[in-house]
Amino acid sequence: MAKAELMDYDKALELFEPVLGFEVHVELNTKTKMFCGCANEFGSGANTNTCPTCLGLPGGLPQVNRQAIESSIRLGLALGCEIAETSRFARKNYFYPDTAKNFQTSQYDEPIAFNGQLTIELETGRLVTVDIERAHMEDDAGKLTHMGGAAGRIQGADYSLVDYNRGGVPLVEIVTQMIEGGEADSPEIGKTYVAAIREIVKALGVSNARMEEGNVRCDANVSLRPRGSNILGTRTETKNVNSLRSVERAVRYEIQRQAALLHAGGTITQETRHWHEDTGTTSAGRPKSDADDYRYFPEPDLVPVAPSRAWVEELRATLPEPPAARRKRLQADWGFVNLEFQDVVNSDLLDVLEATIAAGAPAQAARKWWTGEIARLANAAGVSADSLVTPAQVAALIELITDGTLTDRLARQVLEGVIAGEGTPSEVVASRGLAVVSDDGPLIAAIDEALASQPDVLAKIRDGKVQAAGAVIGAVMKAMRGQADAARVRELVLERAGSAAVEPAPSGSGE
Amino acid sequence: MTSLINQTAAALAGLLADGSVSSVDVTRAHLDHIDAVEPDVHAFLHVARDAALATAARVDARRAAGEKLGPLAGVPIAIKDVLATHDMPTTSGSKILEGWIPPYDATVVRRIRDADLIPLGKTNMDEFAMGSSTEHSAYGPTHNPWDLNRIPGGSGGGSAAAVAAFEAPLALGSDTGGSIRQPAAVTGSVGVKPTYGGVSRYGAIALASSLDQVGPVTRTVLDAALLHDVIGGHDPLDSTSLTDAWPSMTAAAQAGLADGALKGVRIGVIKELNGAGFQAGVKQRFEETLALLSAAGAIVSEVSAPNFEYAVSAYYLILPAEASSNLARFDSVRFGIRVNPEDGPLTSERVMAATRDAGFGDEVKRRIILGTYALSAGYYDAYYGSAQKVRTLIQRDFAAAFDKVDLLVSPTAPTTAFKFGEKTEDPMAMYLNDITTIPANLAGIPGMSLPMGLAPEDGLPVGLQVMAPARADARLYTFGAAVEQLLEAHWGHTLLSQAPALANIEMFATEGGAV
Numbered sequence A: 001m002a003k004a005e006l007m008d009y010d011k012a013l014e015l016f017e018p019v020l021g022f023e024v025h026v027e028l029n030t031k032t033k034m035f036c037g038c039a040n041e042f043g044s045g046a047n048t049n050t051c052p053t054c055l056g057l058p059g060g061l062p063q064v065n066r067q068a069i070e071s072s073i074r075l076g077l078a079l080g081c082e083i084a085e086t087s088r089f090a091r092k093n094y095f096y097p098d099t100a101k102n103f104q105t106s107q108y109d110e111p112i113a114f115n116g117q118l119t120i121e122l123e124t125g126r127l128v129t130v131d132i133e134r135a136h137m138e139d140d141a142g143k144l145t146h147m148g149g150a151a152g153r154i155q156g157a158d159y160s161l162v163d164y165n166r167g168g169v170p171l172v173e174i175v176t177q178m179i180e181g182g183e184a185d186s187p188e189i190g191k192t193y194v195a196a197i198r199e200i201v202k203a204l205g206v207s208n209a210r211m212e213e214g215n216v217r218c219d220a221n222v223s224l225r226p227r228g229s230n231i232l233g234t235r236t237e238t239k240n241v242n243s244l245r246s247v248e249r250a251v252r253y254e255i256q257r258q259a260a261l262l263h264a265g266g267t268i269t270q271e272t273r274h275w276h277e278d279t280g281t282t283s284a285g286r287p288k289s290d291a292d293d294y295r296y297f298p299e300p301d302l303v304p305v306a307p308s309r310a311w312v313e314e315l316r317a318t319l320p321e322p323p324a325a326r327r328k329r330l331q332a333d334w335g336f337v338n339l340e341f342q343d344v345v346n347s348d349l350l351d352v353l354e355a356t357i358a359a360g361a362p363a364q365a366a367r368k369w370w371t372g373e374i375a376r377l378a379n380a381a382g383v384s385a386d387s388l389v390t391p392a393q394v395a396a397l398i399e400l401i402t403d404g405t406l407t408d409r410l411a412r413q414v415l416e417g418v419i420a421g422e423g424t425p426s427e428v429v430a431s432r433g434l435a436v437v438s439d440d441g442p443l444i445a446a447i448d449e450a451l452a453s454q455p456d457v458l459a460k461i462r463d464g465k466v467q468a469a470g471a472v473i474g475a476v477m478k479a480m481r482g483q484a485d486a487a488r489v490r491e492l493v494l495e496r497a498g499s500a501a502v503e504p505a506p507s508g509s510g511e
Numbered sequence B: 001m002t003s004l005i006n007q008t009a010a011a012l013a014g015l016l017a018d019g020s021v022s023s024v025d026v027t028r029a030h031l032d033h034i035d036a037v038e039p040d041v042h043a044f045l046h047v048a049r050d051a052a053l054a055t056a057a058r059v060d061a062r063r064a065a066g067e068k069l070g071p072l073a074g075v076p077i078a079i080k081d082v083l084a085t086h087d088m089p090t091t092s093g094s095k096i097l098e099g100w101i102p103p104y105d106a107t108v109v110r111r112i113r114d115a116d117l118i119p120l121g122k123t124n125m126d127e128f129a130m131g132s133s134t135e136h137s138a139y140g141p142t143h144n145p146w147d148l149n150r151i152p153g154g155s156g157g158g159s160a161a162a163v164a165a166f167e168a169p170l171a172l173g174s175d176t177g178g179s180i181r182q183p184a185a186v187t188g189s190v191g192v193k194p195t196y197g198g199v200s201r202y203g204a205i206a207l208a209s210s211l212d213q214v215g216p217v218t219r220t221v222l223d224a225a226l227l228h229d230v231i232g233g234h235d236p237l238d239s240t241s242l243t244d245a246w247p248s249m250t251a252a253a254q255a256g257l258a259d260g261a262l263k264g265v266r267i268g269v270i271k272e273l274n275g276a277g278f279q280a281g282v283k284q285r286f287e288e289t290l291a292l293l294s295a296a297g298a299i300v301s302e303v304s305a306p307n308f309e310y311a312v313s314a315y316y317l318i319l320p321a322e323a324s325s326n327l328a329r330f331d332s333v334r335f336g337i338r339v340n341p342e343d344g345p346l347t348s349e350r351v352m353a354a355t356r357d358a359g360f361g362d363e364v365k366r367r368i369i370l371g372t373y374a375l376s377a378g379y380y381d382a383y384y385g386s387a388q389k390v391r392t393l394i395q396r397d398f399a400a401a402f403d404k405v406d407l408l409v410s411p412t413a414p415t416t417a418f419k420f421g422e423k424t425e426d427p428m429a430m431y432l433n434d435i436t437t438i439p440a441n442l443a444g445i446p447g448m449s450l451p452m453g454l455a456p457e458d459g460l461p462v463g464l465q466v467m468a469p470a471r472a473d474a475r476l477y478t479f480g481a482a483v484e485q486l487l488e489a490h491w492g493h494t495l496l497s498q499a500p501a502l503a504n505i506e507m508f509a510t511e512g513g514a515v
């Protein structure tokens, strides 16, 4: 297919109002599959995590995974949904070789969770509330690999291989209501919404939430409504957009593509579209119509799921603070400006920072160390910052700076020692002999000596030219091999210079 | 010497337990008889001669070593081909599964193995259990031991014929709309469809998931109870399996043999299942049985189930709907035969279509089309939705009836065994044959069929159907055993002793007094 004409984005927005909708599939990280005891595991040998049930063998029967129900309820609650008193599975009938039973066990008219809301915040600070229609449970399909054709495409392939390890893995599909009024922010709304879902499932611990492994997958629906019209345009559904940036790009692309087509007098085909990461474009997939008939009917092999209200409340009590609220609270508590806080969030350091501060470190010092020296070392080593040191170690390090045992420069050496596995910060201080000389005695001796050997400086100080002290401080720090607190040295230099005890060396002017 | 093959399972169990016979002897006797009569009867699709003898030898050895074995240890059993067996082909009577050996055992199969019964082989059935005559088997029909020109009932004609022809003392069947009870009736044997959820369906190739139930096929009520106790009870692999603690069905059956067991039992005769279209001889034997029951102290009254008239229509929407989805997995991708289209590209869709075209018989295709249609958008409410409402109404009819009586009775089937080909050209006539048995499946209640004589006009067996409230399977066994004892005392023999000899074998030569 030739590359589609695109309309300039601003012009598209001038002529049309984008209407969005998202279906996000979240793969749950339960130990076993949705309807059988097989391991829910990524990366096992092909078709090793299978049994008669998930292979769709004759006679196989499903058993509901209680952990999956629990995760689904918690996710529903975190999305502000109501939890159904009784919820049923339904069969979605269609033939495809990756679907072992040739029906998907899903939910239709009685989803586990419905009527939710999620408020997201765009970079401008604009708040957008996305209405959640439903969150329902279903099983995943197997994975097809097309062999012999170009680039693994089904077109031109000689044959296809199917791995049913993923078949039967529990999914929650979160379906939004139509999102109107997004306007020029529409692509960002898509990205931010999916990011928010990802953050929520991660905070709940119900999914590994790795988009690159397909744990969170997004289908983006886009349609355009001509300005001044109240008739909804025909929508397209761009399937499996699997990174946050791609969601943003795909929505933007569809707005521009559809606008160009409509403006040229064309019509939009109701269809699924494929997203191409490499070219940043979508291409037509299967035509789709509302008449697509999956012949849904209640799954007769399963009894309805009827979570007791007591259980639901019990699960509600286990919900973590909503990620957005938590961010707001932490930023206020820590007193970070937006830029500082964003830096922490973008570096994925929120959790370690919180733990470091909880261990007693001042917020700014914790931020400075994690986003600074530790991040730098982690970057250089190609690992994550939290794999190098623990929040407790960082807090202890900062404590040593605060109490004057270490200077920043010494602390960096101690940090290296901690990362090298030499022990706690205090142990490294002791074993490497890195402590600041905090006993004034040796310092005073060094200062007196320095002052005595530089009578001109001493004279200047005594004349009130305190900036002259710098030369003495430098000499003292050098004499102490850096293991002195410069501020304390300065204090002492001024003190000693004003004291009669200090006299220029005998070679000086004398009385 | 008494022939080993005409013993009940209970009697064989006794002989095995006291060491009078070995399981190898019992098993070999049955295998030899199978060899002799199978050319006429064709009850089996697969006979596992070597495996059966090997298993029997192991059981004998363990018994000899003093191990404590279950009550049916060493007794042979035939298994309907709808049940997955890891060591025998499992075809469900269909070409599409020809030669398929599952990698696992159905739960009921595992339980009979754990109880040390001896699987003899797999029995014939209508393809995917769709039929009332076994004529829809892809592997040829089974013949009724009473008259080889007649059907043995269906879908479980193979299991019923195997038991009636003394090829096995016990068999497993499955009942979606009468597939255990109707074959039992037309072959003069006993069949029980347990309460829905009473016996695991895991490993039973699904026809209609909300109706299917696995159950025993035997020659006596006590044998059925013994087998029920082995296969019944909760199975975590079947989500619709009940978690009830079940009473001993064997004890229930034994209680029925006590004097006065029928006294005061309230029996309801379902008006709607005793009317027009029933063969005269069937009605006659039914009336006689009711008279005997009254004489024995039972209180017989008539009850009405007004919604039963919609049962067949509702059943033939629910069953095809569920079946159309259950049978979708037969696509040649993971198991079973694969047929490539004769020309054109080899896409997965086209291979699936060619395989299903070649692998499914006409009746299966008919029901898949019917069910696909009934579930289609725009028709769902009118068909599947309405049928489910009828189901609720039928459940209410039963509930109202069981407020008044302890058990409900009717003839098991409107007619005795019909001749081959009589109804194959008229699916509706075939479907209507299930009118008596279908309501129990729609309501999920247990039902039993036991012999109540031979129809005078054709000399063929007639079955009495007994139904109890859900979970009251034990009540069926108590009552069934009492009725069986009452009738046999009245006749002076068992019904099956009247069956014609097959393959010139004098089965009852040594049974003095049997007529």
Ligand SMILES: [Zn+2]
Residues within 6 Å of the ligand: A033, A036, A037, A038, A049, A050, A051, A052, A053, A054, A055, A168
């Ligand atoms: Zn599995």
